[in-house]
Amino acid sequence: MLRKVKEVAELTGVSIRTLHHYDRIGLLSPEHVTEAGYRQYSERDLETLQQILFFRELGFQLKQIGQILQNPDFDRIEALALQREALLEKRSRLDRMIQTLENTIQDAKGEIEMTDKEKFQGFDFTNNPYEEEARQRWGNEAVDRSNKALADMGAQGQKQISEQMEALFRKLAAMRHQDAGSDEVQQSIGEWHAFLNSMGHSYSPEAFRGLGQLYIQDERFTRNMDKFGDGFARFMAEAMGIRADRLQD
Amino acid sequence: MLRKVKEVAELTGVSIRTLHHYDRIGLLSPEHVTEAGYRQYSERDLETLQQILFFRELGFQLKQIGQILQNPDFDRIEALALQREALLEKRSRLDRMIQTLENTIQDAKGEIEMTDKEKFQGFDFTNNPYEEEARQRWGNEAVDRSNKALADMGAQGQKQISEQMEALFRKLAAMRHQDAGSDEVQQSIGEWHAFLNSMGHSYSPEAFRGLGQLYIQDERFTRNMDKFGDGFARFMAEAMGIRADRLQD
DNA sequence: TATAAAGTCTGACGATGCGTCAGGGTCAAC
């Protein structure tokens, strides 16, 4: 069943102009177009649109959304699950804001006292929902560096991503005999997490740790990583928060 | 205690550039500026910034926020209370989205079936959080007309607001012998609500009805409105949803 | 106290995500 723009617009709440725009930028081109150039949206197009709207709600940029959707191993159900987590997170941020607001009201009435910091709880407007967590865990510099690296990449014409990854891995591999908990290591791990997130993966802290598990449990990963040096996979896992005492020796 | 930009930025999570911007457009100019031109934000500035961020979170445009804040009878506590309501509303929208998402996951797995409409529940991206309610109650045309009128106003140089209000009142007054529930009257009431909302007041449906109460309970209002015709205040109250049987005769 | 490092300023240009015409074609119904 095919629908024209107006119908889609009414059904979904986005404007016709928005649909045009998404078509133009290649984010969502209707499956069919009549000879006269009329857009005809299929059921699948609607699914895609729904995906787009979810990601948009989460603060992703349209360009990123496009990349995510056309990624060959994009798994819709997995994405939905991730979005669910992110929305829940967003809701708790809202809850914090509401709490802040209620406190502020009492503060304004002179009933309680608030520090300035408390007055802005819940107001972090980072694009990536997990970025703030990352900041708290690893400090701002690492995240900023990583963000900047990405910005430069986008700006100056797509310096190979794998190159960046490898560089980061080599850097980490060089530290593989240090304490996995050391500041230096943790900084780089932070960069790694931020890097993954900015690639559109959006790992929550737990998911990120889960990734660490994978590095040592799935031997395809292990083998690949150990190319960077013996025991590198284990080192990474440890650095990513997998407890050493849970690793079999 | 005065703070410089960086400190404020870190405290509140907004960028320095944003602070510059808000200064430039006159939305938030720091109370003090050093001889060298360094911005110095006072405690009150921070309060204002907090207000701004709340309104921003609610989707207000900076221009509107400016108007609201500099309105002489802007009551901070009242505003905070209104914001609280709006945030709660926003949260329930989020809840609806989460619900939609969870259903979609099941739908994708083939466990349940969803209509297309259901797949987009919670995705209305109107700027004014109450606009959708207004649309449901009074239909799109009235709201659109009102929005357009405002747009024109802004565009073509500030046709006097009071003029618009009066015109609308006169139009309503002309109908004051009709049934307050008639379509025609309700349309105009819809315009009135939308008009108030777009002025930055953001009346929820209940608050709007409360306003109706005011028209007949506070004699300053009553007197003023009855200038448009005898019994106009009562007519308005009724049209705004105050039940006739609660009016003393 | 001199110098470096960190912070700040003011332009100015750019990006994002559409809104909003204008001008013109298409479709369905009567």
Next chain:
DNA sequence: GTTGACCCTGACGCATCGTCAGACTTTATA
């Protein structure tokens, strides 16, 4: 075959900052 509702493609505009660049000020360090 005319009307009215829809649709199309430009093209411009706008809000809200991001992102330099170039220059100045303040703070920390040696």
